[in-house]
Amino acid sequence: MPYKRTRQPPKHKELVLQFEKAIKGLVHRFRNHPYVFYTETDMHCYLYHRLYRGGLINGLYTTAEGHDTILLHKEYATKARYRRRPEDGTLEEDRLARGRGAFDISIWDPLYLSTLEHRKQKVLCAAELALNECGSKNPHTINDTTKLADRGNVKYGYILFFVRDSKSYELHKKKVWDNLNKAAKRVRIVFTLVNGNEKPKPQYLGAWGDI
Secondary structure (H helix, E strand, O other): OOOEEOOOOOOHHHHHHHHHHHHHHHHHHHHHOHHHOOOHHHHHHHHHHHHHHOOOOOEEEEOOOOOEEOOEEEEEEEEEEEEEOOOOOOEEEOOOOOOEEEEEEEEEOOOOHHHOOHHHOOEEEEEEEEEOOOOOOOOHHHHHHHHHOOOOOEEEEEEEEEEEOOHHHHHOHHHHHHHHHHHOOOOEEEEEEEEOOEOOOOEEEOOOOOO
């Protein structure tokens, strides 16, 4: 699909709904064909594909430096800087830390794009994906929530949590859901489970569709 110069940027509502529609497309594909995806990175690529083909976010925009770009980006850095707590691996904001976080998939806010430099854009929507991140001491969901719930990083944050034939999930189900339910108070969650022939309805938690 070729790039096109946009005449008018899409509204936030349009972008949020397209973002969520693409996520639901990924969920549908995973439930029907869970082993199409070898790793979580394959899922990133599929979601990127769905978003790019959606038609709203692949128009050309010009940054403050005069660079042409699109709204859709992978591994875009957070505004905040973080360090990992050595005792449990969870992220803690630290403005003196060397490292930033990054989002698996993000859409920049078109309302600010022309006034900001390429490396200083505002993120409208961002998603973090997880595949079988079910260990009892795994801080994945906690860390994703830390990044996504910070309104300085992103306006609408999503955790896409997928489980595929995981014995670890059955062992640590309570802990997994404790973390997800806490996260759902701050960000939007979709939980998708495929366990052999068991494919319960995906659970969408949080304010999906709202802006």
